[in-house]
Amino acid sequence: MKFKHLFLGFALVGIMSTSCVPNKKYAELQTKYDELQTTYGSTREDLINCNANTRNLESQLQAAKQGNLELKKGMQDLKNTLDKSMDANAQGSVNIAKLVDEINASNQYIKQLVEAKSKSDSLNIALTNRLTRSLTTDEMKEVDVKVLKGVVYISLADNMLFKSGSYEVNSRAMETLSKIAKILKDYKDFDVLVEGNTDNVPISKTNIRNNWDLSALRASSIVQVLQNNFGIDPKRMSAAGRGEFNPISDNDSELGKQRNRRTEIIITPKLDEFMDLIDKAPETED
The missing domain is CATH 1.20.5 (Single alpha-helices involved in coiled-coils or other helix-helix interfaces)
Incomplete structure (x- = not known):
């Protein structure tokens, strides 16, 4: 418009x-x-x-x-x-x-381990008490019994067991070894390791070249006495020589050397039980 x-x-x-x-x-x-x-x-x-x-x-x-x-x-x-x-x-x-x-399985596994260890500790204490009560006052002067980390150590002075430089067991040691053997028979679930130890004084004989030989032969002699004289199952036992290289005292004095010359009977729970527990350990995923 x-x-x-x-x-x-x-x-x-x-x-x-x-x-x-x-x-x-x-x-x-x-x-x-x-x-x-x-x-x-x-x-x-x-x-x-x-x-x-x-x-x-x-x-x-x-x-x-x-x-x-x-x-x-x-x-x-x-x-x-x-x-x-x-x-x-x-x-x-x-x-x-x-x-x-997984946590529940682990807790159960830990419980089994604790129970096994508690059982072992209880048996060790009972074994130690029985052995010390069976020994005379004179025997206790030459026998030392103690428990370390779940293992029983029976340390025997060599002057009670052997003559100097010899691996033949003295007859006077048989009474003490018989008492130890009785304990070992009652505790069949324990293994036995016998270790020989010497001082650092050199030795050389026709059939003994050095302290390695002497300590091993002495350990073997004790094992054979326990087997042949007192019926301990040889499958439970083993023998080892430590020579002069496992001292518990210095070798500068006669007293120190005397303490180092010893044979130890080491009583341990059978490892099979603990290995079975280890095999049964619960598996976890990453």
């Missing part, structure tokens, strides 16, 4: 330019023309603003669409994370239950 008025205005101007128009009429037409010019300018400005608003709205719409896509992606990522978390929680519950089972 505004463009139509504008066209009429231009037409009137053309007419006025080709014909003679009264002044009053001309003034009216001029006023009308000015109004049309103003309307045209306002309309053109409105059109420009409208186009700008349209572009702005289109830009906002595009941004909203992009935001909507990102929101959907974020929601999907959140859902995926939640699903993984639920799976992890389910797996975690399984792992916790498995861990509890």
Whole structure:
């Protein structure tokens, strides 16, 4: 409509330019023309603003669409994370239950070890008490009985067992060895290790080259007496020589050398029981 008025205005101007128009009429037409010019300018400005608003709205719409896509992606990522978390929680519950089972198995295993050790300690104490009560006062001067780390050590002075430089057992040692053998028979679940020890004085004889030989031969002699004279099962026993290299005192004095010249009967629980427990140890996964 505004463009139509504008066209009429231009037409009137053309007419006025080709014909003679009264002044009053001309003034009216001029006023009308000015109004049309103003309307045209306002309309053109409105059109420009409208186009700008349209572009702005289109830009906002595009941004909203992009935001909507990102929101959907974020929601999907959140859902995926939640699903993984639920799976992890389910797996975690399984792992916790498995861990509890492993802890219970380990506790049972530890309990068995403690019970086995307690049993061994109790037997060691009983064995030691029985042996010391059976020995005379004179025998106790040459026999030392003690328990170290779950093992019973019976240390016998060599001057009671052997003559100097010899590995033949003295007859006077038989009474003491018989008392030890009686204890060993009552404790059949224990192994017996006999160790010979010497001082650092060199020795050289036809059948004894050095202190290694002497200590090993003396240990072997005690084992054979326990087997042949007192019926101790040889499968339970072993003999070893330590020579001069396992002293319990210095060799600078005669008293120190006397203490080092000894034969030890070492009584230990059978390792089979503990090895069985070790084999039964619960396995854990890394």
